[in-house]
Every structure is written in C-alpha cells, then in structure tokens.
Amino acid sequence: MAEISVNTVYFEEPGKINTERTLHIALERARELMIEQIVIASTGGYTALAAVEVFKDYNPIIVTHSTGFNNPNEQEMPDETKKHLEDMGATVLTCLHSFGGLGRAVRKQFKTYELDDIVANTLRIMGEGMKVGCEITLMAADAGLINTEKDTISISGTGRGADTALVVKPANTQNFFDLKIKEILCKPRLD
Numbered sequence: 001m002a003e004i005s006v007n008t009v010y011f012e013e014p015g016k017i018n019t020e021r022t023l024h025i026a027l028e029r030a031r032e033l034m035i036e037q038i039v040i041a042s043t044g045g046y047t048a049l050a051a052v053e054v055f056k057d058y059n060p061i062i063v064t065h066s067t068g069f070n071n072p073n074e075q076e077m078p079d080e081t082k083k084h085l086e087d088m089g090a091t092v093l094t095c096l097h098s099f100g101g102l103g104r105a106v107r108k109q110f111k112t113y114e115l116d117d118i119v120a121n122t123l124r125i126m127g128e129g130m131k132v133g134c135e136i137t138l139m140a141a142d143a144g145l146i147n148t149e150k151d152t153i154s155i156s157g158t159g160r161g162a163d164t165a166l167v168v169k170p171a172n173t174q175n176f177f178d179l180k181i182k183e184i185l186c187k188p189r190l191d
Helices: 016-033 046-054 079-087 102-110 115-124 128-142 173-178
Strands: 009-011 037-041 061-063 091-093 152-156 164-169 180-188
Touching: 009 016, 016 046, 016 152, 016 164, 016 180, 037 046, 037 128, 046 061, 046 079, 061 128, 079 091, 102 115, 115 128, 128 152, 128 164, 128 173, 128 180
Parallel strands: 009 180, 037 061, 037 152, 061 091
Antiparallel strands: 152 164, 164 180
C-alpha cells in the first residue's frame, strides 16, 4: 500500500500574522507537486500584494469579495491595488460567492438559512480558511480561470491575511461534491 507523508503546520493563533509563512508553505508544496494553479483570497489587497511577490513565477488568481458585500456598490479592493496586481501578472476575480448570493438574500429577508449557508457553516467547523479556500476554488473554476482536472493550491485566511493553504481538486459550483480537499498544508489550530 502506497502512502504519502505531508507535513501540516498548525498555527497557534489565526490571522494576518501567519501570512508570510502560509504563502511560503504553499509555494514549497506547489513546486513539489508542480501545481501551476494558485488561487488566493484577498479583500483589500494585503494578502494579494504579498502573494504576487512570493508567487512571482506563477500567474496567481486573486479572488475578492463581491461588489456590495458590505455596502451597496462598494468594492473593498481599491482600483489602484487591482491594477497594480494585474500589472504584476495576477488575475483579479470579483464575482458572486459560491456559498452566498441568492441564499444570503433569503437569509437576510426571511431570517432563515438556505443550503449554501449550511454547507458554509459545516466547512467552518474546520476553520474559516477551510470554507473560504473551498469557495474561492469554486469561484475561480466557475469563471473559467482554473482547470477542474488539475490540482490547485488554495490560500485563504481567518479575518485578514492568510493562515490556511490547501491542495484542492477543483470543481464547478454546480458539481460541488466533485471538489476534494487533497491536502491541508497549514491552518490555525482551533480551540
């Protein structure tokens, strides 16, 4: 029986303080597995700007919050940050969240939960970054920015910054159950 041994790093606390370490853990595994698809969650640009430096030999896909996520017509990532990222070779994706959208509208209006909320909250039992890592991979696949037949490194976090990195077999949202978390490279240790 064959086996693969992969180190998983568990951070003592979640959040931004783990960003650099998370990015380097992900880069090392991407090189080992020759993974070319890198998907990174970034709200305002802090994580994205750090990531494009680390992944300078790649074309990372930066996934933002959807426009209007916090306030109508507002995009949290400044236009100048987006342009800078694109000038550095990144693709910036802003679109509807796979675990949000219409279900979120139903929750707000009728004070009830939809299937996407249940899936998102189930993934959160392993940490916010696990949920976000899956979601941004689905979003990038739905936008046609990654190939669902090739493994992807997904980088996300808790609040701000990055603290979670995964090796994922991507899928489109409509084929959600084909998505597979193949490896957990790092994540916060939950209390």
